[in-house]
Amino acid sequence: MTTYVWNYLPEYEKERAEILDAVETVFSSGQLVLGASVRGFEEEFAAYHGVRHCTGVDNGTNAVKLALQSIGVGPGDEVITVSNTAAPTVIAIDGAGATPVFVDVKADDYLMDVDQVAAAITPRTKALLPVHLYGQCVDMAPLEALAAEHGLAVVEDCAQAHGARHHGRLAGTMGDVAAFSFYPTKVLGAYGDGGAVVTNSDEADSALRRLRYYGMEKVYYVVQTPGHNSRLDEVQAEILRRKLTRLDEYVDGRRAVARRYEEALGDLTGPGGLTLPATNAGNEHVYYVYVVRHPKRDEIIERLKAYDISLNISYPWPVHTMTGFAHLGYAKGSLPVTEALADEIFSLPMYPSLPLDVQDKVISALRDVLTTV
Incomplete structure (x- = not known):
């Protein structure tokens, strides 16, 4: 039998009863879209990180895109990030209408070389997007200082860093908004696609909830600003609730x-x-x-x-x-x-x-x- 880098079957064999119970919980709930499972997961994931808000979305790529859009990043803006990352990071920047600007990474840890960021900032720079790659965090203190000095937002890409800490702080709690992926291979993986954005900003959270649901908010079928169809699936949310405890x-x-x-x-x-x-x-x-x-x-x-x-x-x-x-x-x-x-x-x-x-x-x-x- 061929050995691959990742295989979900050993985990599934161990957790099968709970995974199937999660599916049954949703199917018997009477609500298949944005129901109790999504709300529960959002509350629990926010609590795990000690932040005020979590918005569940359909995948990690859109988590980055909507995170950017929730803080006003759009056409004409630049976002500084790295090229040594999964392409979806950059696709999300492009999808928000902004221009990605790359700095190099360090040879020892393969993470953003934060010493190069200051020189990459221009009048068009709107956000810094560190990627917590492979499971550990970028050196955040210099980025936070640069962001404060230049009035920039910090958007953390945490797709590969669930549970990682940097000087005691969890990945996802150091920026203005932070995006997570729950693709099956992730540290916290669903049994299909899924993503989330966490933030302490009431304004960003409100924008995220509109953006993931066509741009609608309190009155359905009334679009306030054009958005997306980017909802976290109820079944995946319920599975993630079970897995979050582990x-x-x-x-x-x-x-x-x-x-x-x-x-x-x-x-x-x-x-x-x-x-x-x-x-x-x-x-x-x-x-x-x-x-x-x-x-x-x-x-x-x-x-x-x-x-x-x-x-x-x-x-x-x-x-x-x-x-x-x-x-x-x-x-x-x-x-x-x-x-x-x-x-x-x-x-x-x-x-x-x-x-x-x-x-x-x-x-x-x-x-x-x-x-x-």
């Missing part, structure tokens, strides 16, 4: 998997060898993905296929190099660290229900390959 357990499981990798592969690190994930001071990593780095990445991945192991790359094509964003004008070499990472990083299997024998298979095969590559 979010910290999921995080602990991911950290245990990461520790086993570190213990088993640590002796293969060094110049020209394998680079394991680095956790920054003050960060509590949740290991959404376990990203490693090697100069012979492509050869390693190809040779692992002989062991029936299929690995993923997050991400092989930086967003600024994609044809769809060629109009932004970023030439090859403009973001050197991001481009170098794209040639060398790859992900090892990472999910809390990863069977030990499967992880051992990956470790053994990788050690075999690395000793002869």
